[in-house]
Amino acid sequence: xxxxxxxxxxGLAGGCVPVDGGVVVATGRLTRVxxxxxxTWFMHADAGVTTxxxxxxxxxxxxxxxxxxGAAEQSQLGGNIATNAGGPHAFKYGxxxxxxxxxxxxxxxxxxxxxxxxxxxxxxxxxxxxxxVGSEGTLGIVTAAWLRLLPAPEAAYPVIAFYDxxxxxxxxxxxxxxxxxxxxxxxxxxxGTLALSGAACxxxxxxGAAFAVIAEADGDADGALRxxxxxxxxxxxxxxxxxxxxxxxEIASFWRWRDGVSTAVAAAxxxxxxxxxxxxxxRLLDIVEASVDIGRRHGLExxxxxxxxxxxxxxxxxxxxxxxxxxxxxxxxxxxxxxxAIAFGGTISGEHGTGWVKRGFLSRQWPGPAFxxxxxxxxxxxxxxxxxxxxxx
Amino acid sequence: xxxxxxxxxxGLAGGCVPVDGGVVVATGRLTRVxxxxxxTWFMHADAGVTTxxxxxxxxxxxxxxxxxxGAAEQSQLGGNIATNAGGPHAFKYGxxxxxxxxxxxxxxxxxxxxxxxxxxxxxxxxxxxxxxVGSEGTLGIVTAAWLRLLPAPEAAYPVIAFYDxxxxxxxxxxxxxxxxxxxxxxxxxxxGTLALSGAACxxxxxxGAAFAVIAEADGDADGALRxxxxxxxxxxxxxxxxxxxxxxxEIASFWRWRDGVSTAVAAAxxxxxxxxxxxxxxRLLDIVEASVDIGRRHGLExxxxxxxxxxxxxxxxxxxxxxxxxxxxxxxxxxxxxxxAIAFGGTISGEHGTGWVKRGFLSRQWPGPAFxxxxxxxxxxxxxxxxxxxxxx
Numbered sequence: 001x002x003x004x005x006x007x008x009x010x011g012l013a014g015g016c017v018p019v020d021g022g023v024v025v026a027t028g029r030l031t032r033v034x035x036x037x038x039x040t041w042f043m044h045a046d047a048g049v050t051t052x053x054x055x056x057x058x059x060x061x062x063x064x065x066x067x068x069x070g071a072a073e074q075s076q077l078g079g080n081i082a083t084n085a086g087g088p089h090a091f092k093y094g095x096x097x098x099x100x101x102x103x104x105x106x107x108x109x110x111x112x113x114x115x116x117x118x119x120x121x122x123x124x125x126x127x128x129x130x131x132x133v134g135s136e137g138t139l140g141i142v143t144a145a146w147l148r149l150l151p152a153p154e155a156a157y158p159v160i161a162f163y164d165x166x167x168x169x170x171x172x173x174x175x176x177x178x179x180x181x182x183x184x185x186x187x188x189x190x191x192g193t194l195a196l197s198g199a200a201c202x203x204x205x206x207x208g209a210a211f212a213v214i215a216e217a218d219g220d221a222d223g224a225l226r227x228x229x230x231x232x233x234x235x236x237x238x239x240x241x242x243x244x245x246x247x248x249x250e251i252a253s254f255w256r257w258r259d260g261v262s263t264a265v266a267a268a269x270x271x272x273x274x275x276x277x278x279x280x281x282x283r284l285l286d287i288v289e290a291s292v293d294i295g296r297r298h299g300l301e302x303x304x305x306x307x308x309x310x311x312x313x314x315x316x317x318x319x320x321x322x323x324x325x326x327x328x329x330x331x332x333x334x335x336x337x338x339x340x341a342i343a344f345g346g347t348i349s350g351e352h353g354t355g356w357v358k359r360g361f362l363s364r365q366w367p368g369p370a371f372x373x374x375x376x377x378x379x380x381x382x383x384x385x386x387x388x389x390x391x392x393x
Numbered sequence: 394x395x396x397x398x399x400x401x402x403x404g405l406a407g408g409c410v411p412v413d414g415g416v417v418v419a420t421g422r423l424t425r426v427x428x429x430x431x432x433t434w435f436m437h438a439d440a441g442v443t444t445x446x447x448x449x450x451x452x453x454x455x456x457x458x459x460x461x462x463g464a465a466e467q468s469q470l471g472g473n474i475a476t477n478a479g480g481p482h483a484f485k486y487g488x489x490x491x492x493x494x495x496x497x498x499x500x501x502x503x504x505x506x507x508x509x510x511x512x513x514x515x516x517x518x519x520x521x522x523x524x525x526v527g528s529e530g531t532l533g534i535v536t537a538a539w540l541r542l543l544p545a546p547e548a549a550y551p552v553i554a555f556y557d558x559x560x561x562x563x564x565x566x567x568x569x570x571x572x573x574x575x576x577x578x579x580x581x582x583x584x585g586t587l588a589l590s591g592a593a594c595x596x597x598x599x600x601g602a603a604f605a606v607i608a609e610a611d612g613d614a615d616g617a618l619r620x621x622x623x624x625x626x627x628x629x630x631x632x633x634x635x636x637x638x639x640x641x642x643e644i645a646s647f648w649r650w651r652d653g654v655s656t657a658v659a660a661a662x663x664x665x666x667x668x669x670x671x672x673x674x675x676r677l678l679d680i681v682e683a684s685v686d687i688g689r690r691h692g693l694e695x696x697x698x699x700x701x702x703x704x705x706x707x708x709x710x711x712x713x714x715x716x717x718x719x720x721x722x723x724x725x726x727x728x729x730x731x732x733x734a735i736a737f738g739g740t741i742s743g744e745h746g747t748g749w750v751k752r753g754f755l756s757r758q759w760p761g762p763a764f765x766x767x768x769x770x771x772x773x774x775x776x777x778x779x780x781x782x783x784x785x786x
Contacts, residue, residue, distance in 0.1 A: 039675075119739060121488055121740075123477045126767055127526065128767065180544030226613065282432075377770060
């Protein structure tokens with residue numbers, strides 16, 4: 001059986017090299033936008049095209065590509081598809097799969113195939129396009145995809161509100177959702193995250209702040225402003241302070257700060273073990289508190305932030321990466337976090353995938369019959385277990 | 394091998410009866426809404442709950458269920474899921490699958506399983522939820538589903554515009570899409586459909602009208618009105634007349650007429666063979682013209698209407714159902730329509746499924762490797778070919 005190293009990073013821009021008896025395939029040199037006809041909203045792009053390139057081409061043509069996972073300059077369409085990546089705007093606009101109407105793939109042992117195309121609707125065969133999306137390279141290698149873009153919102157204004165407790169912040173999130181506010185983004189940062197990243201926040205973090213909620217109101221110019229007012233009113237309930245941004249430069253600074261949160265948290269001790277669980281939205285407070293408790297039990301500083309509207313929590317256990325014993329403790333803590341997410345009716349991964357790190361957990365999340373169906377699908381498309389063996393299970 | 398009769402209708406409200414050596418399973422008695430917590434936007438409903446019930450419960454709680462296939466009072470969630478049904482609002486809001494975050498199923502030979510749940514994001518395992526959606530009962534029987542609803546738009550105003558040719562109407566559709574207008578619905582009726590259903594249309598159909606385009610502008614009250622003005626302006630290019638509706642009773646009458654189009658067309662000769670193909674949106678005019686030409690070649694009156702924004706065409710060949718020879722000619726015509734859709738880069742089914750009627754066409758649409766993957770998935774989940782044998786292939 002080929003063995004692919006954990007992490008799998010090779011620094012390859014593209015190509016295919018043998019590693020430890022296995023082979024690492026990189027699609028980074030597949031960088032062509034094969035076709036883009038803005039008037040039809042469809043783009044056909046290679047797997048190595050960066051997320052930022054798709055976003056930019058869309059924007060320059062009055063269109064919009066919703067998925068905005070971190071590091072858009074580096075992250076590539078193929079990776080976004082492999083993990084069904086999300087990001088802040090997934091709350092309103094859905095994860096990568098929602099934007100994908102077809103994929104070109106190489107199926108094992110090496111057979112090119114295409115599913116779907118520039119079609120909004122297609123129920124002729126099984127939805128193998130979306131079986132490939134999120135399959136983490138275990139069923140085939142995606143080489144290109146058809147994307148269905150949308151008209152760009154005219155305006156999008158962020159707002160951030162601070163609360164004196166996790167509970168007060170989660171109550172505000174529930175109020176936004178329960179009020180049916182049409183916001184594009186609904187994010188949170190917990191107490192620990194604010195402590196590590198708050199100094200650089202464009203908004204003054206008030207004394208006693210233990211939780212922040214970020215929303216974004218978008219739409220046509222008038223509608224976005226009206227929604228911004230509604231969001232500020234709603235988030236104001238129980239808040240210490242509320243701050244919004246309407247000037248283009250301020251909006252850019254604000255999102256730059258938000259994008260940098262992960263780096264700021266990692267810098268605290270030099271490293272972090274970060275995981276990506278999701279729970280039903282009404283269990284958000286439970287998983288936020290659980291991630292703190294688990295860290296404490298293992299003597300690790302921990303914090304979380306993420307996509308509150310989707311119940312998607314990025315929890316970090318801070319470590320000194322030079323200390324193997326700390327890493328071991330953090331991995332044990334991560335395992336407990338997965339178990340907590342499952343116990344709350346959630347999932348071990350919202351948008352990063354299961355990969356190698358979470359191996360063995362899927363069968364704990366999916367009871368026997370479901371897991372057996374999962375394995376049967378893997379065997380059906382990859383009978384000799386060539387593709388990313390041992391991953392995603 | 395069990396044989397399930399074509400059509401499969403048994404008049405059963407629910408249950409399981411042997412038919413012709415096979416078994417027909419009806420889920421119509423599974424009518425319970427298992428849970429509905431409006432503040433979280435999630436509903437867990439049995440497969441036999443009608444589309445209208447889901448829509449009504451959502452509406453009564455300020456929420457919205459987008460899929461609106463015809464005959465909402467009779468159509469059931471399980472059927473909507475089996476065919477990944479759409480309807481007019483799929484243009485903005487997507488087909489049924491977009492609203493489904495989990496399914497409870499019985500996998501062959503009779504094993505209950507669940508995939509997904511009340512989660513907005515979940516990439517732990519393969520997306521077997523959406524593999525089941527649109528699988529037409531060939532992989533398992535869906536008994537219930539988790540639905541993620543959305544806040545209801547405050548207002549929705551329809552507009553209809555008439556054109557003197559198919560080409561002029563399709564140009565108007567391209568203009569709406571190319572302008573990036575955020576409309577919820579983008580429908581069309583061709584010359585033949587207007588001739589058979591226009592008399593009952595709440596708008597006066599102008600002399601010489603050969604094509605109609607219907608759009609709907611929705612959103613908050615102000616935004617919907619602004620979009621309605623934009624839609625009327627844009628559809629006005631090349632139109633004979635444009636008419637919109639803002640009063641609740643007028644809106645209801647208008648949609649009642651649109652819902653009745655299929656019945657009006659069927660009444661003309663007592664029957665029709667109707668098919669459901671989809672093409673890339675910029676091939677709409679080609680498939681509309683092709684459906685007329687094919688009918689003419691076979692001596693059949695034909696017409697089409699449908700979901701222009703999704704390139705989804707419902708083409709009808711009118712027949713006297715008492716004349717088998719006419720039915721045969723219409724089936725030959727339907728086969729040519731499928732071939733035309735495939736030739737235009739489209740699909741033999743946008744939202745009805747492949748079923749038994751279109752058997753043999755999937756392998757013409759999907760080249761060898763893709764079709765073999767499709768068959769491998771079928772064998773993986775239903776190795777003894779128990780479920781709807783012979784369908785969807």
